[in-house]
Amino acid sequence: MGLFRSPSPLLAAAVLSSSAGLVLAAAAPAGTAPLDAAQPAPTAPAAPAAPAPSPGTGHIHMPISRTVRLEAHLKVGEEVDLGRPGRSVGDQFVFSGDLRPVGARGKQDGHASGRVGGHCVITDTALNAGQCSTTAVLREGQITVQGEQTGIPTPAPVVNAVTGGTGEFRNATGQVTQKFLTPSVWEFTFRLTLHNPEPAAHQMPKGPVDAGFGSRTAPPTR
Secondary structure (H helix, E strand, O other): OOOOOOOOHHHHHHHHHHHHHHHHHHHOOOOOOOOOOOOOOOOOOOOOOOOOOOOOOOOOOOOEEEEEEEEEEEEEEEEEOOOOOOOOOOOEEEEEEEEEOOOOOOOOOOOOOEEEEEEEEEEEOOOOEEEEEEEEEEOOEEEEEEEEEOOOOOOOOEEEEEEEEOHHHOOOEEEEEEEEEEOOEEEEEEEEEEOOOOOOHHHOOOOOOOOOOOOOOOOOOO
16 A cells, blocks of 8 residues: 655656756757857948048049150259369259240240259269259149259159149159250159049139140139
8 A cells, every 4th residue: 555655856856857958958959069148149340441532522532643744944054062162962953944845845835834943962973963852833733853863964864753742733642754855955754643633723724724734624713
């Protein structure tokens, strides 16, 4: 009569716990790690930032390339002897003249597109080399050039750096190839990258621009 006793509460709890563990183990697929609830979900990579618009315009302007060819017809070319007499370090060569379309060899040929000026300071007497600074002044703005030249005052062909500018040439970079056709006629080929090609209204000419820059007309005055 006493063989069929009710199981004790402790034994029943143990059996239920073991059964629950078996069910959970069977539900998890083989070879998978348990999910960590605290781990954040993966996110998509951020999109690259768009180019910033030009200040004050709200428009985006991509850099453009531009080539400008002009001839310099010098009116001034003076060697300045400083320090001890004769060629020595520190002497200077100062020059200035008109900028005209390529091929306008005579002073009266073509219309002046602008003017050019600069100076060189001798740093090497054996090579007649020096550091030269040149500024081309045009209707659209100025272009500044810096670099070493040899053979002063009639240097050999050289490539110097464009260091900047004003007006339509503000923030310009690039280089200029300078050739000396005669002691008084030089040829400049500017290869520019304009980083803000939007026209500067205060620098625009009132009519078509002369040869060397292509035909361009200023916007009508409101």
